[in-house]
Amino acid sequence: MKLPAYPALALLASIATSALAAPTQYPLTVQNCGKALTFDQAPVRAVTIGQAGTELFYALGLGDRLVGTSLWFDAVKPEYAALNAKVERLANNEPSFEAVIGKRPQLVAVQFEWMVGPQGAVGTREQFHDLNIPTYLMPSDCVGKDNLKGADGTRLQAFDINTLYTSVLELAKIFDVDHRGQALVADYKARLARAAARAQASAVKAPTAVVWFSSAALATDPFVAGQQGVADYLLNAVGIRNVVTSTEEWPTVGWETLAKANPDFIVIARMERRRFPADDYQKKLAFLKSDPVTRNMDAVKHDRILIVDADALQASTRLFDGIEQLAEAREHYRP
Amino acid sequence: MRPGWGWSLLLLSGALLAATAMGETALPFGQVLKVLANQLAGAHYPLDPIDVGIVWNYRLPRALVAAACGAGLAICGVILQALLRNPLAEPYLLGISAGASTGAVLVSVLGIGGGLISLSVGSFLGALLAFTLVIVLARASRASGSAGLIILAGIASSQLFNALTAFVIARSANAEQARGILFWLMGNLSGVRWPAVALAVPVALLGLGVCWWQRRALDAFTFGADSAASLGVSVRQLQVLLMTCAALVTAVMVSLVGSIGFVGLVIPHAVRLRVGPGHGLLVPLSALAGAVFLMAADVLSRQLIKGQALPIGVITALVGAPVFAALLLHGSHRR
Secondary structure, three states: OOOOHHHHHHHHHHHHHHHHOOOOOOOEEEEEOOEEEEEOOOOOOEEEEOHHHHHHHHHOOOHHHEEEEOOOOOOOOHHHHHHHHOOOEOOOOOOOHHHHHOOOOOEEEEOOHHHHOOOOOOOOHHHHHHOOOOEEEOHHHOOOEEOOOOOOOEEOOOOOHHHHHHHHHHHHHHOOOHHHHHHHHHHHHHHHHHHHHHHHHOOOOOOEEEEEEEEOOOOOOEEEOOOOOHHHHHHHHOOOEEOOOOOEOOOEOOHHHHHHHOOOEEEEEEOOOOOOHHHOHHHHHHHHHHOOOHHHOHHHHOOOEEEEEHHHHOOOOOHHHHHHHHHHHHHOOOO | OHHHHHHHHHHHHHHHHHHHHOOOOOOOHHHHHHHHHHHHHOOOOOOOHHHHHHHHHHHHHHHHHHHHHHHHHHHHHHHHHHHOOOOOOOHHHHOHHHHHHHHHHHHHOOOOOOOOOOHHHHHHHHHHHHHHHHHHHHHHOOOOOOHHHHHHHHHHHHHHHHHHHHHHHHHHOOHHHHHHHHHHHOOOOOOOOHHHHHHHHHHHHHHHHHHHHOHHHHHHHOOOHHHHHHOOOOHHHHHHHHHHHHHHHHHHHHHHHOOOOOHHHHHHHHHHHHHOOOHHHHHHHHHHHHHHHHHHHHHHHHHOEOOEOOOHHHHHHHHHHHHHHHHHHHHHHHO
């Protein structure tokens, strides 16, 4: 059995960087999405709004610092199920302001700006900061993104994977587990490099794809991944071109346009949410195979439909699972 | 009168053909004609099945439903403006669009009906419920029969159902989902296929037929219920018949394509400015103008932003308002 060289490298890298990791000096000030957060000590009580942040806490071994979670899109990753069972779930969707502050958190980690932005669904950052509760907003949702434009915000510049690494490193720093953050980022970078290498080795130069998240009604114009968003980053990471040209995060684009673009792959999102009929990936599949137009698309005829977790299409630690899935599909793609 | 019918039919078929030829993507006109020749005249041109599907299963049904919907809504506007003797009367005045929204939201957000009831059925039931409430309110009042009362009852019912919709969305929807509902509420023809045609066209023709049959009664109503009675019109029966007819037509259209504003209010006025208040001309010409207007608006909604569709309600208001203003100015100059 031949061992790939990359994990060994990654391990080396992580050992090397861990050596650089130093205990955090408090008071620590972190610049986060336009706000300066100051910590006199590592927080011991934290609340998360958004599954990406919640699972990042578990990945950093900080499960014991969590006193509340909220905004769930899917079941927790199986390896964190036991940890997660011990943490109170404040709400499946967005929690109320009082449910969050009632936990007396010393940090609230937030996945999306619309939860705590100027029109925050939970409350504004100012409201939290007035109570001396710092809100850490995942940089992926604020760097290069205008969240007041478009339904799910509009990217001013393409999603940058470094913003995800920043959130890992900064949270690790805040909680004085710098070395774990460094190791985690090294591992992610190695996985990304491996996936990119697989894609490079593929015979097909630049295949195309569309990412279908959901639709308001089954046959209506679907919500698909726009340019520059996280899902678009996943495609680019393995050398697949997005056929959708809008720069909104999740624009609606007609099936006529998508069918004429006739992408090599159709990526459909799998999620637990069941509010639109098209949330169910099996209904998406059934539609693609039965609609008189979509059933003639190459990706449908040749069964190049990829079912990817909706969470892998967000700036979360699951993103790398999605990239690996796409890399594998591209590797095996023979036109 | 006779040659007028011929011209109308010609205009309608021309608009249908134009709406079928223009879509989100550019298909050569010859290609569109070949698809129609294959499907309608049994020709055997070799064609890309995706092109065939786009023309025959997406564009043509969409154009037919747009036409039926525009005609139906315009007819309902004519009925209500005559019966209520109010220039501001329009199909949604009877609480129908508010009720339809509530029904749609209950089905899609709260999952009422457990997947057995579709968005369309939910909104149809909601619309009928809201209309029933209006009628019951108007009937129960002591001053029953007065036109103003129905308008007041309609406003009350609309407010109530709009509040219910807002409550359900605020309580349990997330941002992505609220957007989907909003899109639907502003009118959306993208999910329309042949089954919708089979419902919309007969309903529009039925509405037109009833209206045409009662055109003299509508003329009489224009001078008020009392003068209608003195002219030998059985006021109560006709009010119930015409009002129910308007409610049913509107409810069907709303449940198929969402609530498209402006058509029912403005088209009858625009036509009246040209041909005067007599219903013998007003009824058929309003239907024709409504049909052509909505087909044109639907084409525009797909052309205005490349690769992305706009809600048709936005277009009907954006284009309709200036056109109507111009008509008003023109009309007043002549007087």
